[in-house]
Amino acid sequence: MYHLLKGFHEYVTRKEEFSVIIIGLDGAGKTTLLERIKTLYNDTPGLSPDKIGPTVGQNTGKIALPSTILQFFDLGGQRGIRNIWPKYYDDCHAVVYVIDAEDRERLGEGWEVFDTVLSAPQILGLPLLLLANKQDSSNSLSVEEIRNDYEDWYQRKIESARRDRQDDGDAARRERIASLDVMGVSAIEGTGVRSAIDWLFLRVQNSRRDHSS
Ligand SMILES: Nc1nc2c(ncn2[C@@H]2O[C@H](COP(=O)(O)OP(=O)(O)OP(=O)(O)O)[C@@H](O)[C@H]2O)c(=O)[nH]1
Numbered sequence: 001m002y003h004l005l006k007g008f009h010e011y012v013t014r015k016e017e018f019s020v021i022i023i024g025l026d027g028a029g030k031t032t033l034l035e036r037i038k039t040l041y042n043d044t045p046g047l048s049p050d051k052i053g054p055t056v057g058q059n060t061g062k063i064a065l066p067s068t069i070l071q072f073f074d075l076g077g078q079r080g081i082r083n084i085w086p087k088y089y090d091d092c093h094a095v096v097y098v099i100d101a102e103d104r105e106r107l108g109e110g111w112e113v114f115d116t117v118l119s120a121p122q123i124l125g126l127p128l129l130l131l132a133n134k135q136d137s138s139n140s141l142s143v144e145e146i147r148n149d150y151e152d153w154y155q156r157k158i159e160s161a162r163r164d165r166q167d168d169g170d171a172a173r174r175e176r177i178a179s180l181d182v183m184g185v186s187a188i189e190g191t192g193v194r195s196a197i198d199w200l201f202l203r204v205q206n207s208r209r210d211h212s213s
């Protein structure tokens, strides 16, 4: 009887675990975001922004939600270490791409890298959220402006690919871009972060990847 009850208790309190990777250019605010998520959801607060330096490798963090654990992997965004991102693609259940909405000069570079991420077959069917960070700054582009900037960039890319008679991106990729979710956040102030987590929570539940392991 005890075992039966214990088994039942374990069954009803069981939490499914999902892995989420946080990627984007260096300086986009990925680690600041992860530490903000920890502060908002855990008893032990995350690091304060002034204690955070550039990430060489990865930072991790876990949060518990109803019947669900989200395990985050915040990966360093400097050019020389971006090639480690694909090593995480096979085992993740969702992807968060952070863009610095304040740094207009690097938006193009941010889209180039984002485009490479979109073309990775391992994450093609996974929930993908684009976060326009630093919304606390008056210099930042809004969510709408970020989306338009990306669409303009993509349009220009397609046109130049056509001129050079190169592959202009497959239909699956175009469809994904059309249905892309973009949300605004401030990792420093925490605004928008709970909405982003709610989005992830809902979307990983419906993720097509087998997560029974
Ligand atoms: N104004 C503002 N600044 C932010 C925000 N989030 C991060 N920053 C600043 O942006 C800079 C880079 O933040 P990080 O979190 O270290 O960036 P990262 O994406 O982890 O960078 P790498 O680890 O090099 O890939 C720091 O000076 C942060 O304080 C934000 O929401 N608003």
Ligand SMILES: [Mg+2]
Pocket (backbone or CB within 6 Å): 030, 031, 032, 053, 054, 055, 074, 075, 076, 077
């Ligand atoms: Mg970092």
